Amino acid sequence: MERTSTSQLAVALRQFRKHRLAVWGGRILLVLYLMAAFAGFFSPYDPNYYELYPPKGHHPPTRIHFVDPETGRLTRPFVYATKRSIDPVTLQPRYEEDPSQGKFYVRFFVRTPEQPYTIFRVFRSDLRLFGVDSPGRIFLMGTDNFGRDLFSRVVYGGQVSLTIGILSALVSFALGLLLGGIAGYFSGRPFRLSLPPSAWRGVGLLLGPLSLLLWLGVAAAALFLAFSFARLSPGKDPFSLGIDALVVLLGVLAAGAILYRLFREPIRLDPDDLIMRTVEIIAAIPSLFLLISLRAVFPTNIDPLLTFYLVVGLLGFIGWGGLARVVRGIVLSVREMDYVQAARALGASDGRIIARHVLPATASYVIVSLSLTIPGFILGESGLSFLGLGVTEPYTSWGLLLQAAQQGGFASFTDRPWVLWPGFFIFLSVLSWNFLGDGLRDALDPRRRQ
Structure with missing residues (x-):
């Protein structure tokens, strides 16, 4: 009987599929990143659009009707317009459905020429997944204090929060791999x-x-x-x-x-001493305090796009130390392997040995660690934005939306809990990344395979 060999990739993929939570985590992340990439298509309104009259501040989620109240039969989903009043006791806005203005049916693949958007800042479009005719409005998650659609802002906020997590991790891992590899390979060889x-x-x-x-x-x-x-x-x-x-x-x-x-x-x-002492100095300072201190060096009124790249660089700068320590340990053991010694005996340069033989040995650890580090950077960006030191208007992020939610005090939990939706998406993305990292760790570690 002939036996067919199985590649390591196929074995790892089969092991990954056995981890149900990791599979679901990957699916959730795929949906989140697709929605963030095509935010203009999935959001019914521009994230900064609001109406001066009639005002829609702190509008609750719109109720979608599926049953015609006149006939009692199922019908196309529709919404009613709302009219605003002020509660005489709490002085908070109160919204009630106004059937007298008629039904506004939910339509799919609608055009909004008055609110165009761009895809990847290259392609221009005005096609949106769903919407209703004016003057009707559909707010799946309610509105913020300015009357801006919270669902659209959450979708656009995912562009910043999810992207910063990946970009900061790449910066951190570039520094950690480079400096950790240098520290491990040149340890004991002072110049x-x-x-x-x-x-x-x-x-x-x-x-x-x-x-x-x-x-x-x-x-x-x-x-x-x-x-x-x-x-x-x-x-x-x-x-x-x-x-x-x-x-x-x-x-x-x-x-x-x-x-x-x-x-x-x-x-x-000794490069090892110089790099590891630097790591110890950075590790001795609390991460949040170091992050706030570094951010305070720069003015708060700089260009919002520059602030985005600044947050990416700061998060990546303070997060490379842990990876550098582990990579140094791996490189210390790999550099003594026979194939590395053989490459050195054949006259290979130090740079070639590090790039072709040493760093590839850290690939499995790097992949797993990358997936487990990204949620930390997402939380770091959310914390900075929540404190008002991260991304600023006109851009938005989940942390910035939470900052706006907490300005209402306890009323955010009692009178308008829908403003807390960004916190749910932070929790969902961090949990999904952790599940995905656990699955990758089990799949790429031969000792954990079943």
Whole structure:
């Protein structure tokens, strides 16, 4: 009997299908990303569209009727127009259906030339999945305080929140793979830094100038602290003046010693120590505090599109340390393998060995870790936007929508709970990514396969 061999991809795919939660997580994410990619088609209105009169602020979800009240039979889905009044007790807007204006049937694949949109900022269209004729309005999830359709804003908000999660993860993993691979492969092989440089090879070309700037910065900091102490010292008596002169002298001596060693004696620097100490410094600072501090360096009134890329860069910058640690450990073990030693004996360069033999060994871990890291970045962006430091108008994100919801206080939970829909989508996307990551981990790890 002839036996057919099965590829590793087929085995992993079969194992992944056995994880029901991972399969459903992938399906949910596929739907969310498709809706975000074609947000203009799935949303009935432009996310920033609202009417000044009649106002629609905090309009509850529109009730869709499937039974004709006159005949009692099933009919095409339709909605009624609403009329607005003010509750005399709570002073909150109150909306009631107004059948006197007639029925407004829900139509599919409608054209909205007054509200066009673009797909991927390339193709222009005005075709939408559903809608109703004016003056009727259909709000599947109600409206916000300005009367903007919340369903349309949630769909468009997914473009930002879901995209930032992936882009930030890619930035983080690029830094983590590069620096973790360098730290692991060159561990125990310090290079000499001297001026002028005699032989900077491989990693020395990257870390040599960086370490030079680091030592120059330390020398400048010593001088700055010494002169700042002398300038801010309140005492004018001879003893205080003597202390100031001593501090300045020590600062000058410290800066001189650093510069003397830097320019006269070669410095031995281990890339592993430099990178891992940087990771430890970043890990010692709480992530949210570091993220807010870095964001506070930039002005809050910069261009909204620039803010989007700024948030991507900040999230990626603070998230690469954990991956770099694990990649370093994997590379430390892989670099001693026979095939790596054989490539080195045949004269392969360090860059070729890292790219062709070392980093591919981390592929399975990277894929799993990527799927488990993306939800963390989605939560990070939501937290920044909720605090008012993330994406700004006219763009929107799920965190920004939650910020607008919390402005109503407890009324958001009692009088208008529909404004909390963005929180449900954050929960759904994070949970789906976690399920997908668990399934990929079971599928790609031979020890977990059933």
